[in-house]
Amino acid sequence: MPSLFVDGDFVIGGIFSIHYYTRSEQNTYTRQPLQLQCAGRINFRHLRFARAMEFTIHEINNRTDLLPGITLGYQIHDSCAEVLMAVKVAFQFANGMEPFYNDTDSCSKSAAAAVPALVGETSSTPSMSMTRMLGLFGIPQVSPYATCACLSDKRQYPAFFRTIPSDHHQAAALAKVVKHFGWTWIGAVRSDTDYGNYGMASFLKAAQEEGICVEYSESYYRTQPHSKLERVANVIRRSTARVIVAFVHEGELRLLLEELTRQPPPPLQWIGSEAWIIDPGILRFNMCAGAIGFGIPRSVIPGLREFLLDLSPAQALKSPLLTEFWESSFSCSLTGSSEGARECDGSEDIRALQNPYTDTSQLRITNLVYKATYAIAHAIHGVICNDTQCDKSAKFTPWQIFHQLKRVNFTTKNDFPVSFDSKSDPVAVYELINWQLKKEGGLDFVTVGHYDSSRPRGQEFTISRPISWMGGQTMVPRSVCSESCPPGTRKAVQKGKPVCCYDCIPCAEGEISNMTDSLNCVRCPPELWPNTQQDACIPKLVEFLSWDDSLSIILTAFSITGAFAAVCVAVVFYKHRMSPIVRANNSELSFLLLFSLTLCFLCSLTFIGRPSEWSCMLRHTAFGITFVLCISCVLGKTIVVLMAFRATLPGSNIMKWFGPPQQRLSVLTFTLIQVLICVLWLTTSPPLPFKNFRQYKERIILECGLGSAIGFWAVLGYIGFLALLCFILAFLARKLPDNFNEAKFITFSMLIFCAVWVTFIPAYASSPGKFTVAVEIFAILGSSFGLFTCIFAPKFFIIMFRPQQNTKKHLLGKVPTKSL
Numbered sequence: 169m170p171s172l173f174v175d176g177d178f179v180i181g182g183i184f185s186i187h188y189y190t191r192s193e194q195n196t197y198t199r200q201p202l203q204l205q206c207a208g209r210i211n212f213r214h215l216r217f218a219r220a221m222e223f224t225i226h227e228i229n230n231r232t233d234l235l236p237g238i239t240l241g242y243q244i245h246d247s248c249a250e251v252l253m254a255v256k257v258a259f260q261f262a263n264g265m266e267p268f269y270n271d272t273d274s275c276s277k278s279a280a281a282a283v284p285a286l287v288g289e290t291s292s293t294p295s296m297s298m299t300r301m302l303g304l305f306g307i308p309q310v311s312p313y314a315t316c317a318c319l320s321d322k323r324q325y326p327a328f329f330r331t332i333p334s335d336h337h338q339a340a341a342l343a344k345v346v347k348h349f350g351w352t353w354i355g356a357v358r359s360d361t362d363y364g365n366y367g368m369a370s371f372l373k374a375a376q377e378e379g380i381c382v383e384y385s386e387s388y389y390r391t392q393p394h395s396k397l398e399r400v401a402n403v404i405r406r407s408t409a410r411v412i413v414a415f416v417h418e419g420e421l422r423l424l425l426e427e428l429t430r431q432p433p434p435p436l437q438w439i440g441s442e443a444w445i446i447d448p449g450i451l452r453f454n455m456c457a458g459a460i461g462f463g464i465p466r467s468v469i470p471g472l473r474e475f476l477l478d479l480s481p482a483q484a485l486k487s488p489l490l491t492e493f494w495e496s497s498f499s500c501s502l503t504g505s506s507e508g509a510r511e512c513d514g515s516e517d518i519r520a521l522q523n524p525y526t527d528t529s530q531l532r533i534t535n536l537v538y539k540a541t542y543a544i545a546h547a548i549h550g551v552i553c554n555d556t557q558c559d560k561s562a563k564f565t566p567w568q569i570f571h572q573l574k575r576v577n578f579t580t581k582n583d584f585p586v587s588f589d590s591k592s593d594p595v596a597v598y599e600l601i602n603w604q605l606k607k608e609g610g611l612d613f614v615t616v617g618h619y620d621s622s623r624p625r626g627q628e629f630t631i632s633r634p635i636s637w638m639g640g641q642t643m644v645p646r647s648v649c650s651e652s653c654p655p656g657t658r659k660a661v662q663k664g665k666p667v668c669c670y671d672c673i674p675c676a677e678g679e680i681s682n683m684t685d686s687l688n689c690v691r692c693p694p695e696l697w698p699n700t701q702q703d704a705c706i707p708k709l710v711e712f713l714s715w716d717d718s719l720s721i722i723l724t725a726f727s728i729t730g731a732f733a734a735v736c737v738a739v740v741f742y743k744h745r746m747s748p749i750v751r752a753n754n755s756e757l758s759f760l761l762l763f764s765l766t767l768c769f770l771c772s773l774t775f776i777g778r779p780s781e782w783s784c785m786l787r788h789t790a791f792g793i794t795f796v797l798c799i800s801c802v803l804g805k806t807i808v809v810l811m812a813f814r815a816t817l818p819g820s821n822i823m824k825w826f827g828p829p830q831q832r833l834s835v836l837t838f839t840l841i842q843v844l845i846c847v848l849w850l851t852t853s854p855p856l857p858f859k860n861f862r863q864y865k866e867r868i869i870l871e872c873g874l875g876s877a878i879g880f881w882a883v884l885g886y887i888g889f890l891a892l893l894c895f896i897l898a899f900l901a902r903k904l905p906d907n908f909n910e911a912k913f914i915t916f917s918m919l920i921f922c923a924v925w926v927t928f929i930p931a932y933a934s935s936p937g938k939f940t941v942a943v944e945i946f947a948i949l950g951s952s953f954g955l956f957t958c959i960f961a962p963k964f965f966i967i968m969f970r971p972q973q974n975t976k977k978h979l980l981g982k983v984p985t986k987s988l
Contacts, residue, residue: 171186171218171244171245171246171487171488171489172218172219172222172242172243172244172487172489172490173241173242173243173244174222174225174241174242175241176225176229176239176240176241176242177238177239177240177241177560178238178240178241178284178548179240179241179242179243179283180221180225180240180241180242180243180283180284180285180286180287180541180544180545181242181243181244181245181261181283181285181286181287181288182218182221182242182243182244182245182286182287182288183244183245183246183247183254183257183286183287183288183289183294183298184214184215184217184218184244184245184246184247184288184289184290185211185214185246185247185248185249185289185290185291185294186206186210186211186214186215186218186246186247186248186489187206187207187208187209187210187211187246187248187249188208188209188211188248188249188390188419204248204250204252204253204256206246206248206253207248208248209496210489210492210493210496212493212497212523212524212525213447213448213449213524213525214290215489215493215525216476216524216525216534217290217312217313217533217534217537218244218489219475219476219525220469220472220534220537220538221242221244221287221537221541222242222244222475223469223471223472223475223476223538224537224538224541224542225240225241225242225541225545226475227471227581228240228541228542228545234545234546234549235545235548235549235552235553235558236553236557236558237557237558237560238548238552238553238558238560240545240548243261243283245257245260246489247288247289247291247294249291249294250294251293251294251297253294254289254294254295254297254298255294255297255298255301257298258297258298258301258302259301261282261283261286261302261307262282262301262302262305262307263282264282264283282305282307282566283307283566284307284544284548284564284566284569285307285308285309285310285544285547285548285566285569285570285573286302286307286308286309286310287310287311287312287537287540287541287544288309288311288312289309289311289313289314290311290312290313290314290533291313291314291361291363291417292314292315292316292318292319292361292362292363292366293316293361293362293363295309295311295314295316295319295328296314296316296318296319296325296362299319299325299327299328300324300325302327303325303326303327303328305566306327306565306566306567306570307327307566307570308327308328308329308544308547308566308569308570308573309327309328309329310329310330310331310540310543310544310573311328311329311330311331311332311540312330312331312332312533312536312537312539312540313332313533313536314330314332314363315330315332315333315334315335315338315363315367315442315443316334316335316362316363316366316367317334317335317336317339317366317367317370318362318366319334320334320336320591320592320593322590322591322592327570328592329540329543329573329588329592330540330592330593330594331536331539331540331543331586331594332442332464332533332536332594333593333594333595333596333597333598333621334591334593334596335363335366335367335370335415335441336370337596337598337619337621338367338370338441338442338462338596338598339367339368339370339371339373339374340370340374341462341596341598341619341628341629342371342374342413342439342441342461342462343371343374343375343377343378343380344374344378344619344628344629345439345460345462345600345629346375346378346380346411346413346439347378347379347380348629349644350644350646350648351380351411351437351646351647351648352379352380352381352647352648352649352668353381353383353408353409353410353411353647353648353649353668353669354375354380354381354382354383354409354411354412354413354439354647355382355383355384355385355386355403355404355407355409355411355412355413356368356371356372356382356384356385356386356412356413356414356415357385357386357387357388357400357404357412357413357414357415357416357424358385358386358387358388358414358415358416359387359388359389359415359416359417359420359443360387360388360389360392361389361417363415363417363443364387364415364416364417364420365387367415367441368385368387368415371413371415372385379667379668380668381649381666381667381668381669382666383407383408383409383649383666384403384407384409386399386400386403386404387400388400388416388420388423388424389420390419390420390423397423397424397427398427400424400427401424401427401428401431404428404433404436405428405431405433407433408649409647409649410434410435410436410437410638410645410646410647411436411437411439411645411647412436412437412438412439413439414438414439414440414441414444415441415443416441416443416444417443417444418443418444418447418449418450421444421450422449422450425450425453425455425456428455429453429455432455435638435639435645436455436638437458437459437460437637437638437645437647438456438458438459438460438461438638439459439460439461440456440459440460440461440601441461441462442461442462442463442464442598444461445459445460445461445462445463445601445603446463446464446530446532446533446601446613448524448527448530449524451603451610451611451612451613454611456603456611457603457604457605457611457636457638457639457640458602458603458604458635458636458637458638458639458640458641459602459603459638460600460601460602460603460616460635461600461601462598462599462600462601462619463532463598463599463601463613464532464533464535464536464598464599465532465535465584465597465598465599466530466531466532466599466615467531467532467534467535467582467584468531468582469528469531469534469535469538469582470581470582472528472531472534472538473526473528476525476526476528477518477519477526479494479518481494481502481512481514481516484502485502485503491503493525494512494516495509495512497516497518497521497523497525498512498516500512500513500516530613535582535584538580538582539580539584539586542578542580542586543573543576543586543588544569544573546572546576546578546586547569547572547573547576548569548572550572550575550576551564551568551569551572552564573588573592574588574592576588595620595621595622596619596620596621597618597619597620597621597622598618598619598620599615599617599618599619600615600616600617600618600619600629600631601613601614601615601616602614602615602616602633602635602636603636604636605636605640614633614636615632615633616631616632616633616634616635617629617630617631617632617633618630618632648668649665649666649668649669649670650662650668650669650670650671650672651672652684652685653670653672653681653684653685653686654672654684654703655680655681655682655683655684655686655701655702655703656674656675656680656681656701656702656703657672657673657674657675657681657686657702658672658673658675658681658686658687658688658689659671659672659673659685659686659687660672660673674702675689675698675702676689677698677865678691678692678697678698678865679691679692679698679702680692680698680699680702680703680704680705681702681703682703682704689702692705693705694859694861695707695708695859695861695868696708697865697866697867708866708867708868709866709867709868710859710867710868710870711864711867711868711869711870711938712777712778712779712869712870712871712938712941713775713776713777713938713941713942714776714777714778715776715777717938719938719942720776723772723776723942723945723946723949724773724776726949727769727770727772727773727945727949728769730765730769730949730952730953730956731766731769731770733956734762734765734766734769734956735762735766737762737956737960737964738759738762738763738766740964740967740968741755741758741759741762741963741967742759744967747967749963749966749967749973750963750967756828756831756832757801757804757805757808757831757835758805758960760797760801760835761798761801761802761805761955761959762960764794764795764797764798764801765798765952765955765956767790767794767797767798768791768794768795768798768948768951768952769949769952771787771790771791771794771948772791772945772948772949774786774787774790774791775787775941775944775945775948776941776945778870779857779870779871779872780857781856781857783857783872784854784855784856784857784872784873785850785854785855785856787855787872788846788849788855788872788880788883789846789849789850791883791948792842792845792846792883792884792886792887793839793842793843793846795887795948795951796838796839796841796842796886796887796890797835797839798952798955799838799887799890799891799894799921800834800835800838800839800890801835802894802914802917802918802955802959803834803838803890803893803894803897804831804834804835805914805959806894806897806898806914807831807834807897808831810897810900838890841886842883842886842887845879845882845883845886846879846883848879849875849876849879849880849882849883852875852876852879853875853876853879854875854876855872855873855874855875855880856872856873856875857870857871857872857873858870858871858872858873869938871938871940871941884925887925888922888925891918891921891922891925892922894914894918895915895918895919895921895922898912898914898915898918899915913958913959913962914958914959916958917954917955917957917958917959920950920951920954920955920958921951921954921955924947924950924951924954925947925951927947928943928944928946928947931943
């Protein structure tokens with residue numbers, strides 16, 4: 169028989185989990201089939217849901233705008249939270265007969281017809297079994313509390329509707345909350361039911377998309393062995409995650425919290441599903457202080473409290489369910505059948521009761537029952553009523569109610585919209601509930617935010633009030649497997665662990681990361697280099713031989729000193745230009761040689777300073793041309809020495825072929841060849857400044873590129889060829905008779921010149937950075953000083969300090985002198 173029943177023109181079915189357990193009975197003598205009976209303590213909260221359906225139908229019957237002239241009845245059953253009992257009730261709803269055997273051999277059939285629709289069930293697993301069977305008859309089922317996302321599958325459950333959002337939305341909302349507060353390392357527990365398993369699966373999928381890692385995921389059901397519960401509790405105690413997401417029914421959570429209380433774990437931040445986050449019965453566990461989760465929006469239903477409290481002992485006796493409620497609430501017996509209990513004497517005051525039945529301060533699921541009942545009433549209205557009146561004799565099938573339910577769209581008297589989408593689900597609207605400590609002690613529900621799936625993407629979730637965290641803390645707790653990697657490092661996942669467990673690896677040389685928790689390091693552009701922290705690229709130090717460099721100052725001093733010495737010697741030679749030692753070997757070539765040596769000293773200065781297009785072209789061409797001019801003069805002087813002694817032989821007129829005009833022409837010819845080489849070099853591929861990134865990683869070498877390597881080595885090769893030729897000729901003339909044989913000094917000067925430049929080649933190739941240019945300057949100055957010292961120092965010494973040797977006789981060897 170129904171737990172609550174009132175007849176009417178049309179009877180709506182209802183089923184709620186008012187008890188949590190069942191017992192089986194069998195007639196020992198007749199061996200009749202097992203009879204399922206509800207057992208255990210009555211659930212006052214779910215009784216309130218059932219009576220809210222009664223209240224809603226009474227309210228509808230008193231309205232003139234909805235089903236005018238029609239009286240709705242109800243037939244409310246208790247499923248005992250068991251699938252078998254729910255299926256039993258579903259059969260009764262479908263065929264209108266009591267599905268059990270009586271003491272006779274025949275079946276008893278009531279006159280009741282199949283219900284057009286029903287409200288319930290309040291759990292997902294029984295709802296799945298019921299709607300599979302009811303869907304065959306097209307009987308729509310509108311659940312106020314079955315949240316499993318699987319029930320949105322219209323191929324399996326076509327006749328299922330609900331006024332509570334699917335767990336698909338709740339799972340996504342919970343994942344956004346976890347991500348919002350920076351928790352990347354969490355634990356998870358669930359009821360081992362369709363509700364818990366499907367809900368947790370949806371959450372884990374959403375959490376993975378948000379980059380959240382789960383340390384453990386455990387399940388438990390209240391009928392499983394206690395050892396399973398202990399194992400789950402021990403996993404939680406050993407966990408390093410400080411945040412735990414619980415997708416559980418209040419029954420399983422209550423057992424788990426009682427087990428954890430025996431040996432409390434470190435403080436945990438609980439994240440709850442709607443099944444327990446708004447359950448007042450869990451508030452007694454202070455371990456859950458600071459818990460947050462999404463609950464159905466709180467509501468007020470005018471007149472409901474008065475209806476619930478309008479219950480007398482006489483009225484309670486009309487229903488076995490209300491009789492049990494009365495006796496359980498006041499610990500007395502209305503029927504006198506309870507052994508050892510006092511009889512109820514009428515002094516009991518239901519208004520003085522403080523239990524979930526009378527508590528209407530948190531009407532959340534109750535409002536969904538209210539909406540579900542109204543949805544069925546509107547569907548019936550749409551089938552049997554026109555604009556002004558309804559036909560109570562109208563015949564219709566449950567399929568008509570099913571199709572009409574898809575189109576309902578209205579607002580209840582307490583301003584809550586009711587409609588269904590293509591999956592027969594409502595718009596997902598939640599309140600973010602926080603369990604906060606009250607001033608007088610204990611915990612209370614506080615709404616701190618909202619979630620509305622109809623808002624634009626990214627704006628569904630809002631927080632409107634401060635949140636109290638675990639233990640009453642005001643700071644957001646941390647729950648991470650690994651601390652964030654600072655800029656300058658990258659994340660490397662630890663082998664065999666989730667992606668949230670990682671090591672922070674410093675970026676490799678030349679790479680940076682400028683974000684926290686960077687997955688990869690980025691290489692700096694060629695002209696930039698990481699700073700010390702490796703979190704930013706900064707310009708590389710540009711290196712060249714600058715004027716303020718100590719080495720540049722020393723080289724500049726030597727260069728100017730050499731040029732000044734050459735000018736001084738030229739002045740002295742000019743002053744004594746008529747003396748024999750100056751006139752002895754073509755004074756014109758001597759002055760030209762001094763001029764070219766001055767240019768050689770000064771051209772080294774073009775190698776100092778920041779390279780530019782003009783300086784790069786000037787330094788190499790000036791060096792090549794001035795050195796060829798210098799060697800040409802030395803070569804000319806060497807040839808003069810050889811020719812002079814050849815001319816002393818009888819019958820020789822060779823000097824007329826190598827007189828001063830020919831000497832000038834030879835110098836000009838040799839120099840023009842070098843000028844031609846330089847012009848070809850500059851026009852084809854000139855030396856230009858370029859940034860050398862290869863030699864050093866952390867700095868740029870700004871240097872002059874050779875342009876054409878052939879041109880560069882052609883210039884050097886030509887200089888080397890003239891120097892070698894000059895050395896050979898001077899070597900041949902070294903033993904010619906003369907007190908002042910200049911060929912000896914030319915030989916020494918060429919030997920020094922060649923030694924310097926032969927040494928220059930490997931030193932130039934191996935010198936790093938700016939020292940490459942310094943080596944080139946050293947070679948220029950070294951060879952210039954070698955030529956200047958060997959050729960002009962003896963003559964300068966005689967002119968200034970041995971004037972008695974500056975005579976024609978001495979030079980011709982007629983007066984003995986000491987060897988210099």
